[in-house]
Amino acid sequence: MSNRTGSRRQKAAEDGERSLIGPPSGHAGESVRDQDASTTPFFVYLLAFFSALGGFLFGYDTGVVSGAMLLLKKEMHLSALWQELLVSSTVGAAALSALSGGFLNGWLGRRICILIASFIFCGGGIVMAVALSKVVLLVGRITVGLGIGIASMTVPVYIAEVSPPHLRGQLVTINSLFITGGQFIASVVDGAFSYLSHDGWRYMLGLSILPAVLQFFGFIFLPESPRWLLQKGRSQEARQVLGRIRGGQNIEEEYDTIRTSIEEEENETGSGGVVILRILSYGPTRRALIVGCGLQMFQQLSGINTVMYYSATILQMAGVREDKQAIWLAGATSATNFVFTLVGVWLVERVGRRKLTLGLLKGVVLTLLAVGFLLSAQHSPPVTLHPVDFHNSTCRLYESCEPCMLDPDCGFCYLENDAGVFNSSCVPVSPASTDSAAWGRCSNRTEESFSPYWAYNYCPTSYSWVVLLGLILYLASFAPGMGTMPWTVNSEIYPLWARSTGNACSAGVNWIFNVLVSLTFLHVAEYLTYYGAFFLYAGLVVLGLLFVLCCLPETKGLQLEEIENLFARRLCSCGDLPASDDNHVHYIRVKGNNYLHSDNDASDVE
Numbered sequence: 122m123s124n125r126t127g128s129r130r131q132k133a134a135e136d137g138e139r140s141l142i143g144p145p146s147g148h149a150g151e152s153v154r155d156q157d158a159s160t161t162p163f164f165v166y167l168l169a170f171f172s173a174l175g176g177f178l179f180g181y182d183t184g185v186v187s188g189a190m191l192l193l194k195k196e197m198h199l200s201a202l203w204q205e206l207l208v209s210s211t212v213g214a215a216a217l218s219a220l221s222g223g224f225l226n227g228w229l230g231r232r233i234c235i236l237i238a239s240f241i242f243c244g245g246g247i248v249m250a251v252a253l254s255k256v257v258l259l260v261g262r263i264t265v266g267l268g269i270g271i272a273s274m275t276v277p278v279y280i281a282e283v284s285p286p287h288l289r290g291q292l293v294t295i296n297s298l299f300i301t302g303g304q305f306i307a308s309v310v311d312g313a314f315s316y317l318s319h320d321g322w323r324y325m326l327g328l329s330i331l332p333a334v335l336q337f338f339g340f341i342f343l344p345e346s347p348r349w350l351l352q353k354g355r356s357q358e359a360r361q362v363l364g365r366i367r368g369g370q371n372i373e374e375e376y377d378t379i380r381t382s383i384e385e386e387e388n389e390t391g392s393g394g395v396v397i398l399r400i401l402s403y404g405p406t407r408r409a410l411i412v413g414c415g416l417q418m419f420q421q422l423s424g425i426n427t428v429m430y431y432s433a434t435i436l437q438m439a440g441v442r443e444d445k446q447a448i449w450l451a452g453a454t455s456a457t458n459f460v461f462t463l464v465g466v467w468l469v470e471r472v473g474r475r476k477l478t479l480g481l482l483k484g485v486v487l488t489l490l491a492v493g494f495l496l497s498a499q500h501s502p503p504v505t506l507h508p509v510d511f512h513n514s515t516c517r518l519y520e521s522c523e524p525c526m527l528d529p530d531c532g533f534c535y536l537e538n539d540a541g542v543f544n545s546s547c548v549p550v551s552p553a554s555t556d557s558a559a560w561g562r563c564s565n566r567t568e569e570s571f572s573p574y575w576a577y578n579y580c581p582t583s584y585s586w587v588v589l590l591g592l593i594l595y596l597a598s599f600a601p602g603m604g605t606m607p608w609t610v611n612s613e614i615y616p617l618w619a620r621s622t623g624n625a626c627s628a629g630v631n632w633i634f635n636v637l638v639s640l641t642f643l644h645v646a647e648y649l650t651y652y653g654a655f656f657l658y659a660g661l662v663v664l665g666l667l668f669v670l671c672c673l674p675e676t677k678g679l680q681l682e683e684i685e686n687l688f689a690r691r692l693c694s695c696g697d698l699p700a701s702d703d704n705h706v707h708y709i710r711v712k713g714n715n716y717l718h719s720d721n722d723a724s725d726v727e
């Protein structure tokens with residue numbers, strides 16, 4: 122198929138503005154959509170469910186560690202460095218494996234990659250459940266990280282490739298629902314097993330084996346993506362799978378569209394060479410990659426994972442000092458994230474990706490600012506006792522709680538009654554554990570009611586429930602938009618030849634920024650204070666808002682093969698596109714393919 126047709130398609134895309142208006146009636150492409158919309162086979166939902174278990178494991182394994190850590194640090198005597206290692210090694214491993222997952226996806230296919238990921242999840246789960254030392258535990262955490270990385274880039278691609286266009290957004294967003302669902306279930310499991318102070322963490326970490334086994338056996342019987350099969354020249358199998366997942370509907374048109382687009386892609390961009398270099402040297406894919414990676418970067422820069430982390434601290438500030446109670450209540454924030462992701466699933470096909478992301482990002486900025494202001498208005502209790510510090514630490518210099526707790530070497534030791542905080546001091550933290558002071562009253566605390574409290578990373582205050590409310594509002598604006606759309610949009614914006622690599626890069630960017638933001642949070646707080654950190658995230662989200670406004674096109678309702686055309690124009694012009702709901706792309710049938718209709722010029726039709 123000719124370069125002529127390809128350039129005609131290009132022309133149509135350049136004429137995008139015109140081609141994106143006016144729904145034609147009785148049109149071939151439209152009729153397929155209407156037909157699809159009327160009957161969606163149950164099998165597609167089954168495929169989405171089993172693949173999204175990968176998202177569940179991603180959420181579970183990243184979420185469960187906070188509760189497990191409270192027990193682990195006591196049982197294994199973990200220093201702050203080891204705690205940090207056990208948390209961030211998983212995210213770091215996920216970044217590496219997401220980046221290499223692109224190659225595996227293109228080579229072995231989506232199905233095998235999902236099987237590999239679930240196998241790795243099982244292995245990692247078993248290693249963690251039976252670990253006898255912290256080193257073995259670390260090996261287990263790195264192993265599940267490798268599984269998370271592969272799953273996070275493969276699952277959205279697989280779901281997007283098997284879904285009919287009218288349901289694609291919703292089904293891919295279900296993966297995000299499973300991610301936040303995994304985080305929520307993890308907090309419930311953490312709560313339930315926190316009563317088992319000896320070995321409770323083994324169940325917390327090991328329970329992930331169950332969904333992993335379910336997914337592994339499910340995927341033994343589930344098919345490969347028809348798009349990948351066709352790309353590998355396995356056309357008979359591709360036709361069979363497409364027939365199966367479309368439940369006996371006429372698949373000829375969809376099959377032709379995929380086949381022709383693969384042929385065209387090969388004509389336009391060639392088939393040899395390193396994929397990432399081909400992506401970067403071809404305008405539309407380069408632009409798609411910038412949009413995809415940008416979205417993932419801004420998702421993490423909006424501070425989601427520090428907010429998830431900070432919610433537990435906020436609870437401590439509000440006076441919840443019991444570990445078990447704090448674990449249960451931290452579940453409230455993950456429940457909010459989960460429930461509002463459900464709202465995203467409901468809205469994505471109704472409102473569209475662009476409008477949803479843009480609208481809710483404004484809410485994210487406002488709620489981050491509100492949390493920042495609320496935190497800045499908190500009163501920092503003064504230091505009233507200055508015990509003799511034989512080691513001459515910096516802690517003795519602080520006059521109030523805030524600078525004391527922001528210094529990683531110090532903590533605030535105090536007593537409290539109905540009138541407030543009294544007898545407070547700032548003392549060095551124990552090198553063995555952040556749970557107690559190096560010496561003095563807070564070095565050997567008991568559970569007795571008159572024993573002093575040790576605040577390592579918070580200051581006691583009576584207004585923090587308001588801050589918790591602010592965080593819940595933040596999650597309500599984050600989850601349906603920026604929480605889900607980067608994954609959904611990335612699964613659809615690349616042409617087939619670039620899809621695995623494009624998703625690998627953007628998922629890699631997500632994990633790299635996840636590590637960066639969570640590892641720097643405490644340092645940022647040290648220099649800017651906690652509220653300064655929230656103002657910083659608000660500023661970064663404003664940049665994200667501008668990025669989405671200028672660069673994110675609407676992909677709702679388009680076939681995967683059509684979306685590439687949206688990136689045929691200069692990068693940050695997508696905002697010019699009319700994104701209202703009643704705009705439809707319409708197609709003319711050219712040699713069995715659907716093309717963007719550029720004008721009514723008969724010369725467009727061969």
Ligand SMILES: O[C@H]1[C@H](O)[C@@H](O)[C@H](O)[C@@H](O)[C@H]1O
Pocket residue numbers: 297300301304420425426458604605631635
């Ligand atoms: O989309 C997910 C989701 O929002 C999670 O809650 C968050 O922990 C992840 O980092 C993010 O990628």
